[in-house]
Amino acid sequence: MAQSFTEAAVLLFANRANQEAAGPMEAYMKNQFPFLGVKTPLRRELSKRLYREQGIPENWETVVRELWALPEREYQYVALDLLEKVKKRFAAEHVGLAEELITGKSWWDTVDYLASHMVGTLFRLNPALIGDNNERWLEGANLWLQRTTLLFQLSYKEKTDEELLFKNIRFCAASKEFFIQKAIGWSLREYAKTNPEAVRHFVEMTPLAGLSRREALKHF
DSSP states (O other), X not given: OXXXXXXXXXXXXXXXXXXXXXXXXXXXXXXXXXXXXXXXXXXXHXXXXXXXXXXXXXXXXXXXXXXXXXXXXXXXXXHHHHHHXXXXXXXXXXHHHHHHHHTSSOOHHHHHHIIIIIIHHXXXXXXXXXXXXHHHHHHSSOHXXXXXHHHTTTTTGGGOOHHHHHXXXXXXXXXXXXXXXXXXXXXXXXXXXXXXXXXXXXHHHSOOOHHHHHHHTTTO
């Protein structure tokens, strides 16, 4: 039987595990996950080799879930690499997969990519998905889905739905969560590259946490 993509990934990466490097990597991520100790340059090199040898799997959704289920964090990064390669195949039904990944093994290193790239792409291609999902995620109890509502428009530039962005920020403005305050500032700082006066006015008129305000105005 031919080796599956996930099996090939495990074999390739496990053989390059480095426990000396794993400790600092785990500490950087606040010991949320175990690491193999494969640093980013080597991980990218191994990923290129993996795609040369295996190609892009047709059952990419299954492979992403398999990689997400593995304990070591590098495998989630491999899954993100795969999502980047198949993003032209994203369709409306993949919003469920996005939500599954955002709420599974959640931390900023995966959520921020999923929010700005996967969800951002899905919502740009399928605007009808925004309404119900945005409201449900914004008003729900999951911190990372709420952060996603603040970040999914990061790359939209002049196509940003300013009204929606500001609405989402107002809803979250009183949050004490670091990752929400930071996301508010980040989203405003990014939109300021497109419409600085709108952001300046919004910050002046809206009660925001100090962190959010500082991040928003960092480049003014």
